[in-house]
Amino acid sequence: MGLVCPFNFRQIFMNFKINSLCFFTLTVLLATSAHAKLTSDDKKQTEQVTTTALNNQKPNIVIFYVDDLGYGDLSSYGMKQAQTPNIDALAAEGIRFTDAHSSAATCTPSRYSLLTGQYAFRNNAAILPGDAPLIIDHTKPTLPKMLQKAGYKTGVVGKWHLGLGDGFVDWNKAVKPGPIELGFDYSFLIPATADRVPTVFLENHHVVNLDPNDPITVSYEKRIGNRPVGTEHPELLKMSADLQHSNTIVDGVSRIGWMAGGKSAEWKDEEFPFVFTNKAIEFINSSKSEPFMLFFPFSDIHVPRVPNKMFAGKSGMGPRGDAILQMDWMSGQIIDELKKQGLYDNTLIIFSSDNGPVMDDGYADQAEELRGEHDPAAGYRGGKYSAYEAGTRVPMIITYPEGIKNNGDSNALVSQIDIYKSLAELAGVKLDNSEAIDSKNMLPAFLDAKESGRTDMLEESFTLAIRSGKWKYISPFNGTTPDWLANKTAIENGLKTEPQLFDLSKDRNEQHNVADKYPKLVFSLRAKIEKIKARK
Secondary structure, eight states: OTTTHHHHHHHHHHHHHHHHHHHHHHHHHHHHHHOOOOOHHHHHHHHHHHHHHHHTTSOEEEEEEESSOOTTSSGGGTOOSSOOHHHHHHHHHSEEESSEEOSBSSHHHHHHHHHHSSOGGGGTOOOOOTTOOOOSOTTSOOHHHHHHHTTOEEEEEEEOOSOOSSSOOOTTSOOOSSTTTTTOSEEEEESSOTTBSOOBOEETTEETTOOTTSOOEEESSSOOSSOOBTTTOGGGOSSOBOGGGOSBEETTEEOBSEEESOGGGBOOGGGHHHHHHHHHHHHHHHHTTSOEEEEEEOOTTSSSOOOOTTTTTSSSSHHHHHHHHHHHHHHHHHHHHHHHTTOGGGEEEEEEESSOOOSOSSBOOOHHHHOTTOOTTTTOSOOTTOSSGGGTBOOEEEEOTTTOSBOEEEOOOEEGGGHHHHHHHHHTOOOOTTSSTTOOOOHHHHHBTTSOOOSEEEEESSSEEEEETTEEEEOOOOSOOOHHHHTOTTSOOOOOSSOEEEETTTOTTOOOOOGGGOHHHHHHHHHHHHHHHHOO
16 A cells, blocks of 8 residues: 555645646636737746646656766765765755665666666676667667656766667767667767767767768777877876776777777867756756656766866865766756756656776776775675675665655665656556566655665676565676676675675675575575566
8 A cells, every 4th residue: 555645645736736737827828818918028927837837747857877976975975075065955855765776786787777677687788898789679668768658858968888779880870779769859978988989979860070071980899090099108198097998099098999080079078067967958948848857877987087177186086086076066057957947846856876886997097095084885895896785785866846755864675677667657657567577666765765665676797686675695606707807806796606695784794694594595585586587
């Protein structure tokens, strides 16, 4: 019954609000016809009221999706070395989750799950090269397609990294299938990550500012073009990098892969905060007369960390800390625009991260050396790539002034994979049985800090783990990991050949494996994972 009552109450409220607004709008229109000689200001006011009335029929949705932000990387989650006032304000007004998780410990799988409502292992989704084909089947349901059914205008602005095209991308022509084919009405992206070529923006289907006389070619197999590379010209670099990140140099940063041509289309890393923020604001302004969903996946705080001069040196923790401040500023600019347009109160905002933190991830930016007393994982074990808790336990904040029943801290166990079905419930969309099969409707917990969440939750890394109440079970790992991951000795991957079991109520740092003491529980949790894997 706990899942039903909040929705029924909210539906009654929304119906009352819609009817009231429709009556009010009709009154305004009748008054307009009776007074044909309205002043210019009167006309503008009438248009604004009518627009607001139409838009308030359904809440707008904004998903802020930060890259590599750890559980402890916000001042509202305990960071003391620097402040994140804009995100902290969201936490103060909304719900701050203390046991929320990305579905996976790396970026591509988490994004895949968020947009499909399915675990990434079902499609072998892994970290992709910059020229990988689209890994989401564009003929199948997705989160933006579902919201389009409910009348939403959908947009994505920021980092993509889910592949593009169908196997071979010609960057000089229309690049598709991609976000548009997945249900986004508008997209403005970096194709993969900032440390991978091509280092260009893609708006809808086309590279921005591309000169047809200087066509782009990309290779992840062999060196092409005449641009300098990091291994040969370290004097051109803003920061040194490992061998994986030492190919083509663009804007003083050596990247993964090689790129030829496309000089006029190259981005400048320091301009990211303004380019992405402005595009997001443009989308909001072009969509405000109808309900909209904005998916805003940040490039920050993923490497290379090259913050704008507005933020460089401000955190006292080096480029990584400065990138956190930059991310907070960008969020604040978009939130301020929602308030300026009178949209904030009727907007559901979800703020979270795609996986846990990582310090050294290929570039020598002194993230580890300069962090001081700051703990990005807030005491949890592991980080990005890891099967331990810090791999997926991330900050998550939800605000929705017109819809939240009780704000404050929530200890509900929730996963980002649940965003799909929860937003379907919010939008009133009935899903097919084969759609978003791993997602659960957590809307009551998303709107009420006093509601409970999941009882069981899968966590993906290079192996599978499961949370069940106070217990955390990690499956044995007998596979292989990439060579570059084995070199990251500071990262605890949690990959062992024996089963691991932890009682998080007593051992939040996952230091004491008690699998041998509870063989029946290990068997039960292993069976739960197998049942999830068999789900169709």
